[in-house]
Amino acid sequence: MSPSEATASEANPSEATGHVAALGGGLIGRSWTALFLAAGRSVRVYDPDPAAEPRVRGAVGEAWPVLQQLGLVTTDDPEGRLSFCDDPREAVAGAGFVQESIPERLPLKHELYAAIEPALAEGTVVASSASGLTLSELQQGWSDPGRLVLGHPFNPPHLIPLVEVMGNDRTDPGVVAAGRAFYESVGKVTIEVRREVPGHVANRLQAALWREAIHLVEEGVATVEDVDTAVSSGPGLRWAVMGPTLLFHLGGDDGGLATFCERYADSFNRWWDDLGTPRLDAETARRLVDGLAASRPGDHAELVARRDERLAAVVAATHGSDDGSR
Numbered sequence: 001m002s003p004s005e006a007t008a009s010e011a012n013p014s015e016a017t018g019h020v021a022a023l024g025g026g027l028i029g030r031s032w033t034a035l036f037l038a039a040g041r042s043v044r045v046y047d048p049d050p051a052a053e054p055r056v057r058g059a060v061g062e063a064w065p066v067l068q069q070l071g072l073v074t075t076d077d078p079e080g081r082l083s084f085c086d087d088p089r090e091a092v093a094g095a096g097f098v099q100e101s102i103p104e105r106l107p108l109k110h111e112l113y114a115a116i117e118p119a120l121a122e123g124t125v126v127a128s129s130a131s132g133l134t135l136s137e138l139q140q141g142w143s144d145p146g147r148l149v150l151g152h153p154f155n156p157p158h159l160i161p162l163v164e165v166m167g168n169d170r171t172d173p174g175v176v177a178a179g180r181a182f183y184e185s186v187g188k189v190t191i192e193v194r195r196e197v198p199g200h201v202a203n204r205l206q207a208a209l210w211r212e213a214i215h216l217v218e219e220g221v222a223t224v225e226d227v228d229t230a231v232s233s234g235p236g237l238r239w240a241v242m243g244p245t246l247l248f249h250l251g252g253d254d255g256g257l258a259t260f261c262e263r264y265a266d267s268f269n270r271w272w273d274d275l276g277t278p279r280l281d282a283e284t285a286r287r288l289v290d291g292l293a294a295s296r297p298g299d300h301a302e303l304v305a306r307r308d309e310r311l312a313a314v315v316a317a318t319h320g321s322d323d324g325s326r
């Protein structure tokens with residue numbers, strides 16, 4: 001029986017019991033904090049950097065209008081529900097759910113887990129945002145890792161709906177299901193990663209596409225700018241609406257996916273045989289940086305603002321409250 005099929009654990013963190021503890025208030029932690037507050041939760045943040053508190057408060061203020069626009073704000077007064085702790089044990093005591101988003105360094109994560117484990121209430125689920133570290137590596141920091149799951153978001157977590165949730169045979173029954181229920185209660189879309197692989201699911205998909213994008217640039221097939229345009233003005237638009245297999249089902253017309261596979265098997269097999277396998281070394285990085293600079297992408301802050309504005313519009317269209325996908 002997989003952890004998600006088992007009975008839910010005693011305390012269900014999707015119920016509005018207990019606060020949420022956000023460990024780490026950096027790029028990812030502050031975005032999570034804004035989302036949890038929007039969903040009406042009280043959030044206690046622990047981050048040893050004294051600059052974290054103003055940064056988190058600023059990020060919540062900046063995120064609020066777009067969260068309102070997306071219909072994700074259920075209760076106002078985020079400031080009244082946001083507090084900061086000097087000790088991680090204080091942040092997690094009595095929490096229904098803990099989201100750990102500290103730097104991607106294993107000894108640091110282990111040290112924090114060892115500090116908080118004795119302070120956790122029964123039934124509290126702890127999720128790590130870790131992108132590169134595996135669940136079994138993270139589990140080494142616990143005496144009993146039964147309550148720990150991977151809860152991997154996409155940047156920025158307050159806008160991108162997906163969270164990849166993973167447990168394994170050391171995870172207690174019901175904990176993956178409870179984690180998924182919590183994320184869904186704050187407006188996220190979850191998938192379960194059923195086997196440990198580096199990069200989970202979505203980062204591997206990104207890596208596969210970027211590998212070929214780099215190969216096309218290196219082979220002189222197209223510029224960095226044109227390869228980016230080929231994605232964002234082409235299939236990227238469709239992928240925001242449906243996944244690749246469902247889209248190809250429609251590409252088979254009335255015959256659906258079976259017809260599509262029959263018609264295009266030779267083409268895909270030929271393309272797959274021809275795909276490149278570049279390495280991301282210093283020389284490749286330099287070519288990409290130069291290629292991007294040639295397209296004059298513009299000021300960093302303006303690009304972030306443009307990305308978030310367009311992203312919010314796409315998320316509203318594809319995952320908004322009347323869309324039914326949430």
Ligand SMILES: NC(=O)c1ccc[n+]([C@@H]2O[C@H](COP(=O)([O-])OP(=O)(O)OC[C@H]3O[C@@H](n4cnc5c(N)ncnc54)[C@H](O)[C@@H]3O)[C@@H](O)[C@H]2O)c1
Pocket residue numbers: 023024025026027028029046047048049052100101102103104108112129130131132152153154155
């Ligand atoms: N950046 C991304 O695109 C992205 C996307 C998904 C997941 N993640 C994952 O999220 C996690 C955090 O990444 P980030 O980009 O927010 O990093 P970051 O460096 O921006 O933030 C980390 C924060 O943790 C704080 N911190 C350091 N030690 C701490 C401790 N012992 N306890 C509490 N806080 C501590 C730091 O002061 C900092 O504010 C990583 O595991 C990363 O892999 C990152």
